[in-house]
Amino acid sequence: MQALAAVARTPQGEFSLETITIDGPKAGEVLVKVEAVGICHTDLAARDGALPVSLPAVFGHEGCGVVEAVGAGVTKVAPGDRVGITFASCGSCPSCLADSPSYCHNFMHLNYDGVRADGTGPLSGGDEAITGFFFGQSSFATYSLALERNVVKVPADLPAEIIAPIGCGIQTGAGAVMRSLACRAGSALLVAGAGSVGLAAVMAAAVRDCATIIVVEPHASRRALALELGATHALDPAAGPVAEQVRAVVPGGVDCAIDTSGIPAVIDSLVKSMTFHGKLGLIGVPANPEAALPLTVIETLVLGITVIGIIEGDSDPDEFIPELIELFRAGRFPIDKLVTTFPFTKINDAVTAQHHGEVLKPVLVHE
Incomplete structure (x- = not known):
């Protein structure tokens, strides 16, 4: 299917709004219609070459949206579920089995390499390959292809711009x-x-x-x-x-x-x-x-x-993200006081505002 994405093509360069092609979900994958996504300094560091991600690429790793479709074997969520999207982990290495997924032995591959185990990538633009699966999601787009392990079911009644930044910066x-x-x-x-x-x-x-x-x-x-x-x-x-x-x-x-x-x-x-x-x-x-x-x-x-x-704050997202949401509901963790929203198409304005210290946590929302 097609999606509108903010594509990074050059280090320190502005994001380019482009129509890309995104795979449907394969086994263990989840297609999410993105409602909101936070901008984190890690996105910009990766764009600028501080992390091993090949350009052109779609970044974004604090997504929130609604499940559109699921691949074979997915049982954690179903179409129509609201999810927050966080970092990716394998679930089978010693760290994951010890409930320490942020130290997954396959963290670098799953979060930075942008390819499946079979070497295929989920994103393209015409005949050009575009790196996806950034932190298992690449959510600077209208749709995100994520993995079952890095989506967390969240309440449908909370604003997406509150849930999105929990996925990385807030939980860290x-x-x-x-x-x-x-x-x-x-x-x-x-x-x-x-x-x-x-x-x-x-x-x-x-x-x-x-x-x-x-x-x-x-x-x-x-x-x-x-x-x-x-x-x-x-x-x-x-x-x-x-x-x-x-x-x-x-x-x-x-x-x-x-x-x-x-x-x-x-x-x-x-x-x-x-x-x-x-x-x-x-x-x-x-x-x-x-x-x-x-x-x-x-x-x-x-x-x-x-x-x-x-x-990632030594977080197990399936446990910690719901805990933080409940603290927000109780008025004890006011995430809303950190967030400033921007239309998704104004991503470059949001990056500039963050760089100048005008906003703390810019969150892009789809209109």
């Missing part, structure tokens, strides 16, 4: 607090960066009843929003050394810290803000893939710090 930030670091009630948490991922971590920390929730963020508007969403303190890094500012609030240091920046100097300031047996969670992807941790062996030994790399 929330999962970092509620899963990866398992922050305790009464503990102190420090979050570097108040983008959508960092603010999802703030909201999750409020849900976990952390006593002190400190955000470090250079933009005043984002610091204000962090305080509205549950942060107890919002620090401007330009006001002085971050560790000194943090220890003015928590003299002994924080129990947990999360970095969403990927900047070694920022990570160093988090380490210097931590207490003994603190846990440091790393989410941000560095601009330089050779970037190293600014953590000495002595610091590690003396403080007993645990460093945890975090992918």
Whole structure:
């Protein structure tokens, strides 16, 4: 069938709105009519060559829509079901069997290679192959071909623009607090960066009843929003050394810290803000893939710090996405305060607005 898609053809280039051909679902696959899709920095990083995805390609990995058709053997969902679409995993490797699908041994192939096990791809434009199956979905389009494992049935009565961003960024930030670091009630948490991922971590920390929730963020508007969403303190890094500012609030240091920046100097300031047996969670992807941790062996030994790399918030989407939806319904996890909607055809305007810091989480909706 045909679909309208935002095709990436050149690194740093604008997305091109094109009519493409998309396969019907084969065994284990699900065709979804997309209602909304979030824009994540990972989409742009992949377009620009930071991830091993061949161009031209259709990105998008925070989709939400209605199942149009299913392939042979699919039992999890049926046509007419509303689904959120998240990352892909195989379901049979040691990590998947241990309920850790974000560390699937086949993660790179399923999320970046864009082909099935038989080498075929789902998308084309005329005689030209177009890379699809990005994060098992490629949802920057009117239709998305996904896998049974990476669709999650969701309520039909919630706005699609609320459900869509849970699929990656929101569950990553929330999962970092509620899963990866398992922050305790009464503990102190420090979050570097108040983008959508960092603010999802703030909201999750409020849900976990952390006593002190400190955000470090250079933009005043984002610091204000962090305080509205549950942060107890919002620090401007330009006001002085971050560790000194943090220890003015928590003299002994924080129990947990999360970095969403990927900047070694920022990570160093988090380490210097931590207490003994603190846990440091790393989410941000560095601009330089050779970037190293600014953590000495002595610091590690003396403080007993645990460093945890975090992918998708250690989420099992079938369990965690419904949990976050219920928290939203209960008024305890206000995703709507992060989201700004754009018509799908204005994808390049949405990317520009995000780049300039005018919006936190742009979500494209189909009119």
